[in-house]
Amino acid sequence: MNWLKSILLPAQGTAYAAEHDTFFMFIVALTAFFFLLITALVVFFVWRYRRRGDSPAESQVTHNTRLEIVWSVIPLILVMIIFAWGFHDYMNAYTAPGDALEIQVTAKQWIWQFEYPDGMRTVNEIHVPIGRPVRLVMSSEDVIHSFFVPSFRIKKDVVPGMYTDLWFLPEAEGEHTLFCAEYCGRGHSDMLGKIYVDSEEKFREWQELGDERTRTMPLAELGALLYESRGCSTCHSLDGSRRDGPSFKGVFGHEVKLSDGTTVLADENYIRESILEPQAKIVSSFEGIMPTFQGLLREREVKALIEFVKEQQ
Amino acid sequence: MADVASTSHPMAAGEPAATNYLKAERGFKSWIFTLDHKRIGVMYLWSVLLMFLLGGIFAMLVRLELLTPGKTIMEADTYNRMFTLHGAVMIFLFIIPAIPASLGNFVLPLMLGAKDVAFPRLNLASYWIYVIGAVFGVVAMVTGGVDTGWTFYTPYSTTSSTSVTTMTFAAFVLGFSSIFTGVNFIATIHRLRAPGMTWFKTPLFVWGIYATAIIQVLATPILGITLVLLMMERVFSVGIFDPRLGGDPVLFQHFFWFYSHPAVYIMILPGMAIISEIIPTFSRKNIFGYRAIAYSSVAIAFISFLVWGHHMFVSGQSELASAVFSFLTFLVAIPSGVKVFNWLATMYKGSIDLKAPMLYAIMFLMLFAIGGLTGLFLGALATDIHLHDTYFVVAHFHFVMVGGTVIAFIGGLHYWWPKMFGRMYSEKWARIAAVLIFIGFNVTFLPQFVLGTRGMPRRYYNYLDQFQPLHAFSTVGSWILGLGLFIVLGYLLASLRKRYDAPPNPWGGTTLEWTTSSPPIAHNFEHVPVVTREPYDHSPAPAPAPAGD
């Protein structure tokens, strides 16, 4: 059965995922049995009782109470088993333990923003220590999104105006993909995130210095990575085409007309200010909907983004 | 053979004595102002098939776009409009009116031995309101389309700048068309049965349509008020669904699914009703467990109102409500299972003739079995957490709606085609098309189960590369399915060019509609039939009862 489980289901990231998969395979077995039973009966009857010439039916029996009771009661018992088992696992999935690492999740049109208890913020990615339960307290700022991590088998809608919570106990180190599962507009399919499960020391190291992969990376390359992972790509294009925000193409070093009519030279300070206080200077014919990245980006990451924008000629 | 007290004088095949309903009146006005349930059924049929074509085009475009991750032929905004319009057109304009309004309108009075439905004018009003709703739908499509998904979830639907209000109004208008059909059929079945036809002597198609009419009458008004509230929210910001104003988006989901889950039973019950007609006729055997199937239909109709919360297990709904809804959802699975087993038992020891309608009935049994059984995954709380809003759900409801209702609709169309248009279709082409449809359907939707379990969310314009092979497989399947459906349309239309060559009873059916000519005369029966036997009594007919008892 494991080969079928590996085909049907993604890798298991948590103990709950294993529990869920056992339940899942139980229903697969049940479904396969009943489907094969029905198909076998249909094929056999069609072949065995095919009409030869103008032959009448062999019997006109119209009901058999015992048989009808059997094929009502047995399915009822089976579905009640499925209900009870499903309810038991559901309570495990949705009742968080007390001592969990609590992370605030805010979903907004097309990016995930996370905030750790110590105030550190990240966008579209989180690092969690292995073996310690994590509890996500989620809310949305605009429409309904849904926090879905297939390898943890967990999903819950992120509803505006309301807090919903979700928890998981990571047990497999590595990278797990986060999807948005509730349709939320143009960027619904781009609203992906990453959950990195690290060992205890790697997690502490990450908390101080940030991702070691990015520390050694040249600034412009890191900027390109951040352009994607921090969600800049959903509003700023690189090819000059207009989206919610102005395109980066050919911006650096040129005059920019602002909404209040004045024009300003797009130098490093302007780019930095636009990242950290976007409402200060808004390009004309655009709305001031860009969120501030103050506290969301380390100093090195801001420099990297500036270098990246500089390269977009 | 229903024992018709005074047998109408024998008619030579193909030469109906009195003029049939198609030739009774001529000209365009005789169609658009007709009160004849048969003509209204035919008008509904062509309109519904046109909408099926339109919805199918949207489906093919969606599948074409998903051939490769990222942009294949359209942008994200266009894709969002395509899958929304595919959903809205297929559900509101095709599958809800399809069987009850076209085949149901045509066949129900014939089966009951009545001259017409209870309220012919209301029947015509229902058709024209459907057309008005369809026009508003097309207007919404042309003025920028809708990108909210056919479910119109707030707050996205209240803040989307696309023409959501027009499409909402179209669905609101279509609701009335559905209510009028439901009201009409309830009154017809209660009061217009032929003398001697007690409730348990009515064919099972009548029971299925009766259960559907109950749901149409009881559920559609809540859709009406939901759409009115949505329009009020968009235009006046009344604040019931908008969280910024104290409203509750999850409350909209309650309002919406209270209609939309019973609506899926409006779709499947007529499909089951047709299968309950086809299998006894082509097994030349009395139906097994008539009362079980009749009671199941009505039981499904009422339990279907208790289960809507299984669409909202992960929506932030309270755990208590989710548990109660999950329990009730499993209760509604039992009557469907009972029906499938009863159909199988009907085929046991029958004399099965694999004509086209029976082919589609067999396909229905297998595909609906998969559709129903995969519902177990989505009804159970724990597995629904993983599978909700993934392609598993897409595959599940396409197996039930296309594999179930559409296949049954095509089967019913073949079964009553000779009765409706007086011509036989080409059996050879019907078999080819059936095989193509079966292969195409499975190739399209079986991979989507695996896509779903592996975690591919639905309504995704751009997806990860690991899902690409299965999507490509599914897209190719959609081409085969499309081809099969076009072939069906082809040979059915071709059959209309032939002269009347269908005998009154081409399949040896035992229900009343086979006792009148094909196509039937304007007021259905020469003499009011008096029913004395069971609806599916295939036992050799006893000596004819003395005339005029």
Added chain:
Amino acid sequence: MSDSAISTTEHAPEHPPGLQHHFAEMEQQADSAKIGMWAFLVTEVLLFGGLFVGYGIMHARFTEAFASAHHHLDRVMGTLNTVILLTSSWTMVMAVSSARAGKQKNLVRYLTVTLLLAGAFLVVKYLEYSHKFHEGLLPGRFYTYAGPHLPEEFLFFSFYFMMTGLHGLHVLAGMIVISWLLRRAIRGDFSPSYYNPVDMGGLYWHLVDIIWIYLFPLIYLIS
């Protein structure tokens, strides 16, 4: 379903007026009309029911805002309207009884009084609405009331206008139906053997009254 032997000849001896071709006899037509009407009335009950459920939930959520908002409503006008509708229900059922008893003059008189009462109801409604428009107590984004108010009071007026507005539309539709009945009654279409339309009009009107019976306490009288 009457099992009386149905003469199979096409032309029944005397063909009562108003009997449609596809019915065997008047009782069958009246019965199916009644079933159809009651099915339609159920859809009206559920249409308003949806609004009542929405109102109930929002009321439970913002009890104090709804309580303070409803003081702007005039209980006297509400009670007056209730009395008007109940009386119009009475005149309507008397009209149906008159039609059944063949009392042509009474039928016309009762229908006229029902029509006038319905008009009176709408006039009272108009007065209430103009008072609200004047003070800016309007639904949703049009709520511009200057006086002291809790932030969520506009929700109450959203529901007030939706529920009483939809009910008002139904009263208007009722007036159209009754005036159509009045015209046919004056023309003498109805007789003890054929008074179906009056019966159906009566059922519809009574339902409009039942909806107001629930609407009045829930909106005007909450404490």
Added chain:
Amino acid sequence: MAAHSYAEEKKINTAVLGSLLALTALTVAAAGIHFESPAVNTIVALAIASMKASLVALFFMHLRYEKPINAIIFLTGIAMLAVFLGLTLLDVDYRATPRPANLKPPPGGFTAGVEPAKPGGTAPPAAGEAAQPAEQAPPAR
């Protein structure tokens, strides 16, 4: 109704109208009394309204004298409404009520004075406790 003559019908209908008006007076009076919780007021009002509605349905709409199918249809409609309200409350009463705690105002939208960041908005259900959420201040943004 054929059993009753016109005069009898008039007597019955007038009696029904009288009791309807009396019940109206009763419900207006009942609204004046302040029971211990507003819920009781609503229940009393609904009970009186239901009495009036059933009077109208039974006598004015002839449900009492006609074939039971009509009454069955009417009661089924009311039953479905009760199911809709009942199961929806099963969710709404056992879940945190949405508060616009951290919502940015709609673009150029109308907020009706409902300030977005209202302190004391209901916080998430505390860990392990499924039912009524504790009233904690939302975490500092």
